[in-house]
Amino acid sequence: xxxxxxxxxxxxxxxxxxxxxxxxxxxxxxxxxxxxxxxxxxxxxxxxxxxxxxxxxxxxxxxxxxxxxxxxxxxxxxxxxxxxxxxxxxxxxxxxxxxxxxxxxxxxxxxxxxxxxxxxxxxxxxxxxxxxxxxxxxxxxxxxxxxxxxxxxxxxxxxxxxxxxxxxxxxxxxxxxxxxxxxxxxxxxxxxxxxxxxxxxxxxxxxxxxxxxxxxxxxxxxxxxxxxxxxxxxxxxxxxxxxxxxxxxxxxxxxxxxxxxxxxxxxxxxxxxxxxxxxxxxxxxxxxxxxxxxxxxxxxxxxxxxxxxxxxxxxxxxxxxxxxxxxxxxxxxxxxxxxxxxxxxxxxxxxxxxxxxxxxxxxxxxxxxxxxxxxxxxxxxxxxxxxxxxxxxxxxxxxxxx
Amino acid sequence: xxxxxxxxxxxxxxxxxxxxxxxxxxxxxxxxxxxxxxxxxxxxxxxxxxxxxxxxxxxxxxxxxxxxxxxxxxxxxxxxxxxxxxxxxxxxxxxxxxxxxxxxxxxxxxxxxxxxxxxxxxxxxxxxxxxxxxxxxxxxxxxxxxxxxxxxxxxxxxxxxxxxxxxxxxxxxxxxxxxxxxxxxxxxxxxxxxxxxxxxxxxxxxxxxxxxxxxxxxxxxxxxxxxxxxxxxxxxxxxxxxxxxxxxxxxxxxxxxxxxxxxxxxxxxxxxxxxxxxxxxxxxxxxxxxxxxxxxxxxxxxxxxxx
Numbered sequence: 001x002x003x004x005x006x007x008x009x010x011x012x013x014x015x016x017x018x019x020x021x022x023x024x025x026x027x028x029x030x031x032x033x034x035x036x037x038x039x040x041x042x043x044x045x046x047x048x049x050x051x052x053x054x055x056x057x058x059x060x061x062x063x064x065x066x067x068x069x070x071x072x073x074x075x076x077x078x079x080x081x082x083x084x085x086x087x088x089x090x091x092x093x094x095x096x097x098x099x100x101x102x103x104x105x106x107x108x109x110x111x112x113x114x115x116x117x118x119x120x121x122x123x124x125x126x127x128x129x130x131x132x133x134x135x136x137x138x139x140x141x142x143x144x145x146x147x148x149x150x151x152x153x154x155x156x157x158x159x160x161x162x163x164x165x166x167x168x169x170x171x172x173x174x175x176x177x178x179x180x181x182x183x184x185x186x187x188x189x190x191x192x193x194x195x196x197x198x199x200x201x202x203x204x205x206x207x208x209x210x211x212x213x214x215x216x217x218x219x220x221x222x223x224x225x226x227x228x229x230x231x232x233x234x235x236x237x238x239x240x241x242x243x244x245x246x247x248x249x250x251x252x253x254x255x256x257x258x259x260x261x262x263x264x265x266x267x268x269x270x271x272x273x274x275x276x277x278x279x280x281x282x283x284x285x286x287x288x289x290x291x292x293x294x295x296x297x298x299x300x301x302x303x304x305x306x307x308x309x310x311x312x313x314x315x316x317x318x319x320x321x322x323x324x325x326x327x328x329x330x331x332x333x334x335x336x337x338x339x340x341x342x343x344x345x346x347x348x349x350x351x352x353x354x355x356x357x358x359x360x361x362x363x364x365x366x367x368x369x370x371x372x373x374x375x376x377x378x379x380x381x382x383x384x385x386x387x388x389x390x391x392x393x394x395x396x397x398x399x400x401x402x
Numbered sequence: 403x404x405x406x407x408x409x410x411x412x413x414x415x416x417x418x419x420x421x422x423x424x425x426x427x428x429x430x431x432x433x434x435x436x437x438x439x440x441x442x443x444x445x446x447x448x449x450x451x452x453x454x455x456x457x458x459x460x461x462x463x464x465x466x467x468x469x470x471x472x473x474x475x476x477x478x479x480x481x482x483x484x485x486x487x488x489x490x491x492x493x494x495x496x497x498x499x500x501x502x503x504x505x506x507x508x509x510x511x512x513x514x515x516x517x518x519x520x521x522x523x524x525x526x527x528x529x530x531x532x533x534x535x536x537x538x539x540x541x542x543x544x545x546x547x548x549x550x551x552x553x554x555x556x557x558x559x560x561x562x563x564x565x566x567x568x569x570x571x572x573x574x575x576x577x578x579x580x581x582x583x584x585x586x587x588x589x590x591x592x593x594x595x596x597x598x599x600x601x602x603x604x605x606x607x608x609x610x611x612x613x614x615x616x617x618x619x620x621x622x623x624x625x626x627x628x629x630x631x632x633x634x635x636x637x638x639x640x641x642x643x644x645x646x647x648x649x650x651x652x653x654x655x656x657x658x659x660x661x662x663x664x665x666x667x668x669x670x671x672x673x674x675x676x677x678x679x680x681x682x683x684x685x686x687x688x689x690x691x692x693x694x695x696x697x698x699x700x701x702x703x704x705x706x707x708x709x
Contacts, residue, residue: 235512279661280569
């Protein structure tokens with residue numbers, strides 16, 4: 001789960017990490033009031049969306065698709081500029097390298113005081129899968145794409161791995177600060193901020209905290225100039241405040257609803273809907289559709305214990321996507337019995353008066369009963385014996401429609 | 403022989419009085435798994451009925467292992483309490499007998515809880531953790547066998563193919579593929595789809611290599627991380643038995659979590675393409691489609707003079 005920069009900065013401030021004064025706004029009037037109150041000659045006008053690359057993004061009118069402005073993060077030197085930039089940003093679609101061509105309509109702004117920067121750094125905390133522990137990464141190359149740094153100058157990325165029992169130790173903070181070339185006041189300031197960030201990471205169940213850039217000011221203070229924070233959704237049960245931080249308009253509506261019903265759904269660009277049990281098999285089903293020349297419209301895992309009702313909900317979610325021209329159901333019944341799935345498929349097909357071709361591949365527990373139930377129905381359901389056959393069938397059925 | 407779990411292994415069930423634990427404990431008894439009881443704090447002294455037989459429940463894992471000399475435990479405890487259940491089992495096995503296998507089925511454990519639990523288990527070298535978020539481990543027998551987890555027992559048969567996979571249903575698919583060419587399984591292990599887990603591919607490959615019953619290995623990975631690449635590099639140097647590989651997620655878009663918490667391509671790393679390439683470089687015979695695993699395995703067995 002991702003949160004906005006302004007929310008992340010509020011959290012950083014709460015834990016004692018220095019951030020600049022800023023105000024969250026949702027209208028041009030609020031932005032101007034924020035400028036008047038901040039008492040800073042220069043302010044940053046920052047689009048708030050859940051995607052990176054905002055500064056280098058482009059704003060478009062969401063209806064006409066006409067370009068409005070280059071850059072989703074602007075430095076304003078006057079009240080007029082704040083007005084211009086806020087007007088150009090709010091309500092328009094920001095397209096960045098991470099948003100896709102559609103972009104995301106900006107509904108939130110952050111107006112932040114300026115600061116005199118001596119140097120920009122990169123800092124991130126995340127869980128490292130290889131070491132099975134928390135990893136802190138820092139680089140002197142701040143404000144740029146860190147993946148580029150990792151590829152071209154990996155020696156400029158410094159890493160510290162935390163022993164979960166010992167926590168973040170004093171020497172690790174010093175070593176990392178020294179590696180960044182810090183000394184004196186800035187080294188101490190860095191150590192303090194790092195300790196605060198680690199405490200936040202652990203206590204708030206973060207999945208990732210990325211500060212790019214983390215800056216050294218002209219007065220040698222270390223300040224978080226950006227904040228990209230995401231949480232580990234598995235820990236939601238112990239963080240009641242997350243429901244307030246969540247911006248549902250940033251998430252695919254159908255993906256959110258799927259999660260609420262215990263399904264896992266990811267929308268894709270193709271036209272073959274898939275309904276599968278198990279995440280690995282669901283991915284493999286998409287892959288095989290592609291292998292035989294089709295394009296999957298979604299990833300959908302109904303889980304190990306889905307019942308008739310969930311199968312029905314899953315079908316209706318797939319059919320909400322107007323691109324879907326056919327559906328492939330692939331179930332390996334383990335705990336889930338094929339006869340139950342077959343009944344669920346028939347109930348859903350009837351209830352939704354499904355008109356697109358449907359291929360069902362069943363295997364595992366009670367497969368024979370499942371196939372008999374499908375065969376006995378009057379509905380136009382094609383039965384496949386294995387995944388490859390199922391994928392080939394649905395691809396050719398769709399091709400026949402064109 | 404098989405790996406880690408023998409056909410007659412004595413198994414405890416943590417969370418045996420819960421809905422999931424009770425249901426699956428019944429299925430395991432039905433399959434023939436040697437279930438010796440369970441553990442639910444606060445319910446010690448009670449019994450649980452499975453398939454018409456009564457099984458004892460203990461308050462703590464130390465009591466349960468002391469009383470039964472169990473070899474393994476399987477955890478069906480809800481996510482908020484699962485990491486502690488893993489640590490309790492690890493400590494109990496370590497202190498009572500110095501060894502034991504802990505299999506955690508639970509899906510949705512907070513990652514930082516698993517960081518702690520894995521470090522805790524690793525401090526007890528005789529204890530092995532499998533999972534979490536996995537179907538478990540099964541060593542099929544001539545009749546019955548040891549099914550420890552949630553996999554459908556009846557699709558398996560005793561044989562010489564070792565299977566290791568991050569995914570549940572895709573493992574069943576692989577099992578069905580071995581059966582389609584008249585091969586059974588020595589042991590099948592689901593290592594789970596979480597970013598931080600216990601036993602990994604490499605330990606499974608090493609164990610299969612040393613297991614006389616296992617003649618060939620099927621390894622199934624998915625996008626995210628680089629465990630598959632490391633396993634391939636290990637296999638190239640250390641595994642002489644034929645390996646057949648598949649990786650799920652070639653069509654997954656970057657930055658999106660595909661059901662499993664660990665199944666995500668981040669920063670362009672952890673793609674299926676990258677993993678397939680590592681497999682091929684290591685001489686692993688790759689299936690492009692799970693329905694091909696059987697035929698690719700048959701060819702690999704023939705090439706090795708095993709068929």
